[in-house]
Amino acid sequence: MLRTRLDLDRIQAARRVIDPVYLNTPMYRCDALGRRLGCTVSIKLETANPVRSFKGRGTELVTGLLAEQGRTAVVCASAGNLGQALAWSGRRRGLDVTVVASVRAPVAKLDRIRALGAELELVDGDIELARERAVRIAQERGIRLLEDSLDIETCEGAATIGLELTSGETTFDAVLTALGGGAMATGVGYVVKTLAPGAEVICVQPTGAPALTRSWHERRVITTESADTIADGVAGRFPIPEVLDDLLAVADDAVLVRESSIITGMQLLLEHTGLIVEPSAALGVAAVLEDRDRFAGRHIVTVICGSNVDLDAYHRWVRR
Amino acid sequence: MLRTRLDLDRIQAARRVIDPVYLNTPMYRCDALGRRLGCTVSIKLETANPVRSFKGRGTELVTGLLAEQGRTAVVCASAGNLGQALAWSGRRRGLDVTVVASVRAPVAKLDRIRALGAELELVDGDIELARERAVRIAQERGIRLLEDSLDIETCEGAATIGLELTSGETTFDAVLTALGGGAMATGVGYVVKTLAPGAEVICVQPTGAPALTRSWHERRVITTESADTIADGVAGRFPIPEVLDDLLAVADDAVLVRESSIITGMQLLLEHTGLIVEPSAALGVAAVLEDRDRFAGRHIVTVICGSNVDLDAYHRWVRR
Numbered sequence: 001m002l003r004t005r006l007d008l009d010r011i012q013a014a015r016r017v018i019d020p021v022y023l024n025t026p027m028y029r030c031d032a033l034g035r036r037l038g039c040t041v042s043i044k045l046e047t048a049n050p051v052r053s054f055k056g057r058g059t060e061l062v063t064g065l066l067a068e069q070g071r072t073a074v075v076c077a078s079a080g081n082l083g084q085a086l087a088w089s090g091r092r093r094g095l096d097v098t099v100v101a102s103v104r105a106p107v108a109k110l111d112r113i114r115a116l117g118a119e120l121e122l123v124d125g126d127i128e129l130a131r132e133r134a135v136r137i138a139q140e141r142g143i144r145l146l147e148d149s150l151d152i153e154t155c156e157g158a159a160t161i162g163l164e165l166t167s168g169e170t171t172f173d174a175v176l177t178a179l180g181g182g183a184m185a186t187g188v189g190y191v192v193k194t195l196a197p198g199a200e201v202i203c204v205q206p207t208g209a210p211a212l213t214r215s216w217h218e219r220r221v222i223t224t225e226s227a228d229t230i231a232d233g234v235a236g237r238f239p240i241p242e243v244l245d246d247l248l249a250v251a252d253d254a255v256l257v258r259e260s261s262i263i264t265g266m267q268l269l270l271e272h273t274g275l276i277v278e279p280s281a282a283l284g285v286a287a288v289l290e291d292r293d294r295f296a297g298r299h300i301v302t303v304i305c306g307s308n309v310d311l312d313a314y315h316r317w318v319r320r
Numbered sequence: 321m322l323r324t325r326l327d328l329d330r331i332q333a334a335r336r337v338i339d340p341v342y343l344n345t346p347m348y349r350c351d352a353l354g355r356r357l358g359c360t361v362s363i364k365l366e367t368a369n370p371v372r373s374f375k376g377r378g379t380e381l382v383t384g385l386l387a388e389q390g391r392t393a394v395v396c397a398s399a400g401n402l403g404q405a406l407a408w409s410g411r412r413r414g415l416d417v418t419v420v421a422s423v424r425a426p427v428a429k430l431d432r433i434r435a436l437g438a439e440l441e442l443v444d445g446d447i448e449l450a451r452e453r454a455v456r457i458a459q460e461r462g463i464r465l466l467e468d469s470l471d472i473e474t475c476e477g478a479a480t481i482g483l484e485l486t487s488g489e490t491t492f493d494a495v496l497t498a499l500g501g502g503a504m505a506t507g508v509g510y511v512v513k514t515l516a517p518g519a520e521v522i523c524v525q526p527t528g529a530p531a532l533t534r535s536w537h538e539r540r541v542i543t544t545e546s547a548d549t550i551a552d553g554v555a556g557r558f559p560i561p562e563v564l565d566d567l568l569a570v571a572d573d574a575v576l577v578r579e580s581s582i583i584t585g586m587q588l589l590l591e592h593t594g595l596i597v598e599p600s601a602a603l604g605v606a607a608v609l610e611d612r613d614r615f616a617g618r619h620i621v622t623v624i625c626g627s628n629v630d631l632d633a634y635h636r637w638v639r640r
Contacts, residue, residue: 020488021348026368028341032435045368048346052594115352168340274372274596274627307594 004246005152006190011159018060018157019092021049024164027301033272037288040299042172043273044165046306047281051112053233053306054184055085058157062146063089065153072096073143077130079180079233080109081306082148087116098143100134102126106232106278106310126227128237149181149243158184162191165301172199173298176284178305179203179212179254180234182243188303189250203247203254204283206231206262212239213254216247230317231262233280233306261286267318269304278309279317324566325472326510331479338380338477339412341369344484347621353592357608360619362492363593364485366626367601371432373553373626374504375405378477382466383409385473392416395457396466397450399500399553400429401626402474406466407436418463420454422446426552426598426630446547448557469501469563478504482511485621492519493618496604498625499523499532499574500554502563508623509570523567523574524603526582529555533574535564550637551582553600553626581606587638589624598629599637 015023026045034041046054059082066074073096076086083099090097097118101110102125113120121137123129131147138145148154165175165188175192179185189201205213208229214222221244227235247254265282268289269275284302288295335343346365354361366374379402386394393416396406403419410417417438421430422445433440441457443449451467458465468474485495485508495512499505509521525533528549534542541564547555567574585602588609589595604622608615 021346024344026341026346028368028370031370032432035435047594048348048365048368050348050351112352115355270596271631274367274629276590276594276596309594311591 002190002193002249004186004190004249005242006156006159006186006246008194011156011163011191014061014156014160015163017064018057018160022056022060023160027164027168030273033268036268036272037285037295038292039288039295039297042170042299042301044161044301044303046161047277047304051081051084051088052308053081053085054158054161054303055081056088057160058154058183059085059089061153061157062151063093063095066095066144067093071144073141074146075100075134075137075143076146076148077127077134079127079235080105080113081233081308083113083118084109084116084308086146087113087118091117098137100130100137102130106308106313108310109308112308126237127235149183150240154183155187155246157187159187159191161303162188166192166195172301174200174202174295174300176202176204176287176300176302178234178280178283178303179205180280181236181240182212182247184303184305186243186246186250190246193250200252201250202287203251204287205234205254205256206283207256207258209235210256211237212244212247213256215239215244216251216254219248230259231279231283233278255287257283257286257290261289263317264289270318275304276307276309276314277304278306281305281307322510322513322569324506324510324569325562326476326479326506326566328511328514331476331483331511334381334476334480335483337384338377338480342376342380343480347484347488350593353588356588356592357605357615358612359608359615359617362490362619362621364481364621364623366481367597367624371401371404371408372628373401373405374478374481374623375401376408377480378474378503379405379409381473381477382471383413383415386415386464387413391464393461393463394466395420395454395463396468397447397454399447399555400425400433401553401628402468403433403438404429404436404628407433407438411437418457420450420457422450426628426633428630429628432628446557447555469503470560474503475507477507479507479511481623482508486512486515492621494520494522494615494620496522496524496607496620496622498554498600498603498623499525500600501556501560502532502567504623504625506563506566506570510566513570520572521570522607523571524607525554525574525576526551527576527578530576531557532559532564532567533576535559536567536571536574539568550579551599551603553598575607577603577606577610581609583637584609590638595624596627596629596634597624598626601625601627
């Protein structure tokens with residue numbers, strides 16, 4: 001029994017609250033990518049939905065509870081994907097949604113948050129400043145603050161991915177997930193270690209935004225002064241203690257990858273799977289690229305967690 | 321009761337034969353694309369699987385039957401997608417697969433057929449010459465010839481898409497499918513007209529490869545001397561009489577679209593859904609672009625039927 005804040009019964013029940021459009025996402029083997037990487041590669045595709053990321057699983061859960069409680073408004077800080085998902089789920093349930101984001105977030109993400117009808121407030125700073133501002137808005141307005149990775153619904157929503165990974169006949173040796181605030185890594189990790197304990201859970205973060213990975217290795221919260229990565233979705237600096245505790249319980253490893261590997265990962269996903277992904281979604285492939293011996297001949301699953309990317313930046317990176 | 325060669329019970333039973341990796345594909349509303357097109361747009365995404373097209377549904381069915389019958393080999397002519405799917409399904413069941421294709425087929429499609437272990441024979445001509453050559457190979461070797469759209473399994477495999485379109489809570493006013501040989505159009509059309517008869521079934525073909533569309537309008541087989549379109553997957557010239565009969569029974573309309581509209585369709589799908597698709601998959605969007613009044617305010621579903629495209633050609637077309 002893993003000691004975490006997550007609960008398998010609640011995660012299973014979550015599937016009944018989440019709009020089916022976010023559930024039972026494609027999972028399939030990519031032979032060409034596997035040949036290139038020297039291992040068997042399956043992808044779990046979380047981008048073929050109205051918000052193009054896995055975040056809808058968590059926001060469906062949160063807004064479902066808010067609607068039940070008769071709440072009418074919610075605010076979150078977001079690097080861009082959580083905000084879109086909360087806007088989508090909130091609109092569906094008649095909630096007023098406010099999203100605080102960095103002025104430096106991808107334009108595509110900001111535009112889509114607005115298009116979904118949310119109030120968007122921009123801060124001239126990074127996700128950590130946005131988090132501070134969201135706290136103040138919640139206090140001033142007396143509304144629910146949704147905190148990514150801290151609020152258990154965000155972790156348990158993401159954890160439903162783990163149910164799907166382990167429900168089929170396919171077995172795998174390792175699952176690689178992006179590591180940002182930790183919601184997906186702890187959620188998926190918890191379910192995999194509970195239902196398929198033989199599989200390794202490996203979290204991947206960019207070298208330029210290593211706070212939670214360093215914290216995991218040192219088993220205490222380590223913050224960083226700055227974060228510098230194209231993987232905007234995982235560029236936090238202040239790990240949350242409760243999330244670190246969960247991650248220590250469920251992750252087998254946390255690794256850092258270079259920006260150049262993330263870019264090669266995006267290129268390989270385009271070339272061999274035909275998918276345009278945002279940088280965070282290429283972290284798993286990047287980790288294999290940087291340690292091919294570790295994965296040689298094994299079957300890995302990597303979660304393609306988002307495809308909200310500015311196309312101009314994307315084409316600059318992948319040069320196609 | 322529609323008079324066609326298709327059978328609803330068999331189509332429902334087909335779901336038990338087809339590998340689940342091809343079933344229950346994503347279907348979701350694309351608000352941004354809908355705003356751009358002036359209607360509500362949902363896409364049914366048939367590209368997130370090991371062969372990146374819907375063709376696996378049909379080849380699973382065919383190879384399942386062949387394996388049951390103890391057959392060991394099969395040959396087909398293919399524009400590229402059927403060949404990949406047959407190679408995938410055949411490999412899974414230990415069948416020897418031969419694919420005949422045009423030397424002018426997209427390199428990506430040809431490479432992937434070979435990579436899946438099929439014997440690939442190229443003809444210096446179009447799909448119609450490939451069809452002739454496949455017939456001869458089948459005769460010479462005494463093996464099963466799989467004929468796309470003529471063999472009922474290819475239609476009934478594709479028809480399982482129709483079951484998924486009509487099984488949810490979502491209702492729609494029209495479904496737009498690419499029209500090539502007719503397997504998908506008759507398959508999807510048959511199920512939609514049977515289970516959701518209020519929805520229009522609209523088939524879309526390029527102006528440069530209009531044989532089956534013209535045949536549908538004139539209610540008799542019309543062949544063309546040549547076919548000239550970037551939508552390589554639907555560039556046939558010799559409609560099959562049995563398929564035309566089925567199409568006459570299930571389609572409400574068949575329309576032709578210009579190459580420039582197909583390209584704009586691909587651009588819009590990239591911009592507003594983040595998907596790279598092959599030209600055939602953009603035919604539905606192209607049809608809306610060419611007749612916006614017809615679809616204004618209505619809810620259309622379009623099947624994104626394939627994403628096997630040469631990236632160089634793709635970027636030349638969409639200029640990104």
